[in-house]
Amino acid sequence: MSHHPHIVIIGGGFAGLYTALRLLQFPWEASHRPDITLIDRQDHFVFSPLLYELITEEMQPWEVAPTYAELLRHGPVKFLQTQVQTINPAEKQVICGDRQIAYDYLVIAAGGTTKILDIPGVKEHAIPFKTLNDALRLKEKLRALETSEAEKIRVAIVGGGYSGVELACKLADRLGDRGRLRIIDRGETILKNAPKFNQEAAQKALEERGIWIDYETEVTELTADSLSLRYKGEVDTIPVELVLWTGGTAIAPWIRELTLPHADNGKLQVNSQLQISDQPEIFALGDVAQGTDDLPMTAQVAIQQADVCAWNLRGLIANKPLLPFNFFNLGEMLTLGEDNATLSGLGIELEGNLAHLARRLVYLYRLPTWEHQVQVGLNWLVQPLAKLLAQSAK
Numbered sequence: 001m002s003h004h005p006h007i008v009i010i011g012g013g014f015a016g017l018y019t020a021l022r023l024l025q026f027p028w029e030a031s032h033r034p035d036i037t038l039i040d041r042q043d044h045f046v047f048s049p050l051l052y053e054l055i056t057e058e059m060q061p062w063e064v065a066p067t068y069a070e071l072l073r074h075g076p077v078k079f080l081q082t083q084v085q086t087i088n089p090a091e092k093q094v095i096c097g098d099r100q101i102a103y104d105y106l107v108i109a110a111g112g113t114t115k116i117l118d119i120p121g122v123k124e125h126a127i128p129f130k131t132l133n134d135a136l137r138l139k140e141k142l143r144a145l146e147t148s149e150a151e152k153i154r155v156a157i158v159g160g161g162y163s164g165v166e167l168a169c170k171l172a173d174r175l176g177d178r179g180r181l182r183i184i185d186r187g188e189t190i191l192k193n194a195p196k197f198n199q200e201a202a203q204k205a206l207e208e209r210g211i212w213i214d215y216e217t218e219v220t221e222l223t224a225d226s227l228s229l230r231y232k233g234e235v236d237t238i239p240v241e242l243v244l245w246t247g248g249t250a251i252a253p254w255i256r257e258l259t260l261p262h263a264d265n266g267k268l269q270v271n272s273q274l275q276i277s278d279q280p281e282i283f284a285l286g287d288v289a290q291g292t293d294d295l296p297m298t299a300q301v302a303i304q305q306a307d308v309c310a311w312n313l314r315g316l317i318a319n320k321p322l323l324p325f326n327f328f329n330l331g332e333m334l335t336l337g338e339d340n341a342t343l344s345g346l347g348i349e350l351e352g353n354l355a356h357l358a359r360r361l362v363y364l365y366r367l368p369t370w371e372h373q374v375q376v377g378l379n380w381l382v383q384p385l386a387k388l389l390a391q392s393a394k
Contacts, residue, residue: 004033004034004035005032005034005035005104005105005317006034006035006036006037006102006103006104006105007023007034007035007036007037007103007104007105007106007107007313008037008039008094008101008103008105008106008107009036009037009038009039009106009107009109010039010084010094010106010107010108010109010110011039011040011107011108011109011110011111011286011288012038012039012040012042012045012068012079013045013046013048013109013111013286013302014048014286014299014302014303014306015107015109015111015285015286015302015303015305015306015309016038016040016107016109016110016111016285016286016306017038017045017068017071017306017368018302018303018306018307018368019107019109019285019306019309019310019313020036020038020072020075020077021071021075021368021369022306022307022310022311023036023310023313023314024036024075024076024077026310026314028314028318029318032314032317032318034104034105034313034317035076035078036076036077036078037077037078037079037080037101037103038068038072038077038078038079038080039079039080039081039082039084039094039096039101040068040079040080040081041081041082041083042081042131042132043067043068043069043081044065044066044067044068044132045065045066045067045068045071045368046064046065046131046132047064047065047363047366047367047368048130048299049299049333049363050063050064050363051064051129051132051135052166052167052170052335053170053335054135054136054139055135055138055139055142055167055170055171055174056170056173056174056337056338058338060379061132061136063375063376063379064132065132066368066372068081070372071368071369071372074371080096080101082096082097082099083096083097084096084110084254085097085254086254086257086258087106087108087258087260088100089258089259089260089279089282092104092106092281094106103281104281105281105282105283105313105316105317106281106282106283107282107283107284107285107309107313108255108268108282108283108284108285108288108289109284109285109286109288109302109306110252110255110286110287110288111286111287111288112249112250112251112252112287112288112297113128113130113249113250113252114128114129114130114134114245114246114247114248114249114250115247115248115249115250116128116245116250117219117247119219119220119221119222120220120221120222121221121222121223122219122222122245124222125222125223125224125243126158126222126243126244126245127141127242127243127244127245128244128245128246129163129167129244129245129246138244141242142171142174142175142242145241145242146175146178150178150241151178152178152179152180153175153178153179153180153241153242154180154181154238154239154240154241154242155171155175155179155180155181155182155240155241155242155243155244156181156182156183156184156227156238156240156242156243156244157171157181157182157183157184157243157244157246158184158185158219158243158244158245158246158247159183159184159185159245159246159247159248160183160184160185160187160189160190160191160213160215161190161191161192161193161246161247162191162194162332162334163246164183164185164190164244164246164247165183165190165191165202165206165334165336166334166335166336167244167246168181168183168206168209168211169202169205169206169209169211169335169336169337169340170335170337170338172209172210172211172337173209173337173338181209181210181211181212182211182212182213182214183206183211183212183213183214184214184217184218184219184229185213185214185215185216185217186216186217186218187215187216188215188216189215190202190203190206190213191334193296194332194334194344195331195332195344195345197342197344197349197351198332198334198342198343198344201334201336201342201351202334202336202342205336205337205340205342209337214229214231216231216232217229217230217231218230218231220235221237222243225239225240225241226238226239226240227239227240227243249287249297251266251267251287251288252288255267255268255288260276260279260282261276261277261278262290263290265290267284267287267288267289267290268284268288268289268290269290269291270283270284270289270290270291271291272291272292272324272325273308273312273322273323273324273325274289274291274305274308274309274312274325275312280316281316283309283312283313285302285305285306285309286301286302286305287302289305291325293327295327298332299366300329300330301327303366304325304327304328305325308323308324308325311323329345330345330346331343331344331345331346331348332344332345333345333355333358333359333362335356335359336351339353339356340352340353340355340356341355341356341358341359342355343355343358343359360380364376364377364380
């Protein structure tokens with residue numbers, strides 16, 4: 001009885017899931033075809049660039065967060081919903097509580113979590129925005145505020161990066177005249193790593209929605225209904241109904257504790273083929289990996305790494321040459337409220353409704369499986385018709 005190589009993938013985000021799906025597309029010889037196990041704590045994938053659309057109910061949870069059971073139902077990938085505790089490279093085992101999962105090849109793509117600073121009240125009262133549960137928790141809080149008797153709903157968003165700006169615009173459109181929004185950032189500008197065109201489009205969108213920006217400002221304390229801010233040495237406390245925390249990404253402690261080479265930032269050090277240097281059967285991708293270049297923690301980086309990782313796994317199994325990973329920047333897109341976005345890349349600069357449409361089409365193409373693409377695409381076509389019929393019925 002021949003032994004099929006076993007590939008274990010830790011993490012079902014863009015890097016991990018897309019590696020598994022890409023592996024299924026190769027024309028494997030019978031003797032080389034691997035067994036694949038995908039491990040994740042959740043039972044669903046999250047297409048994070050579209051998570052903001054849940055806030056304004058432009059999209060539904062099943063569109064943004066399909067289950068792994070749905071995505072993998074036609075492929076021979078075994079899915080395990082469990083928490084990884086550690087890895088034993090010497091024994092080639094992944095440890096999940098009392099369970100040990102043996103591997104021949106391992107892909108570590110565990111992703112990151114929102115970095116919560118040790119500031120009084122932040123863990124208890126701030127809401128991060130990275131997972132489906134975060135989005136649903138935020139929607140529940142918004143519904144409670146919207147049905148309250150409060151004349152104004154005061155919202156503070158900590159972090160002036162991509163997530164903070166996109167969240168602010170979506171929330172402003174949802175809350176309308178009742179919303180009083182502010183972005184708090186320690187820097188001197190928003191979107192400091194974005195192309196100038198996108199920066200300017202975002203700045204305009206924020207100004208049009210009356211969103212205040214506190215530059216060079218730090219949070220010192222958070223309570224259930226107040227926020228303390230330090231600006232130029234002075235601390236001021238303001239009333240607030242809702243605080244969202246979008247500042248930075250943290251690596252899971254078990255990743256940092258692995259007996260594998262780490263970079264100074266705690267990420268796993270990989271070579272140009274995305275392998276751990278002294279463990280060539282182990283690959284690291286996405287937010288947990290550090291190569292020679294500092295790459296943004298974005299979906300397009302993770303998807304491109306997944307393609308190369310899958311190819312190199314096949315190369316190791318079938319004795320084919322490995323490929324180096326070279327990131328090709330396709331540009332970036334931001335949603336700036338309902339039916340509004342900005343796009344900059346490959347010599348193209350768009351903003352407004354046309355950029356919104358382009359962003360939707362690009363992300364539709366990037367959804368993980370063609371079946372999910374069809375389901376979501378059909379729903380997008382049907383939604384406007386359903387709204388028109390509902391309006392005419394009134």
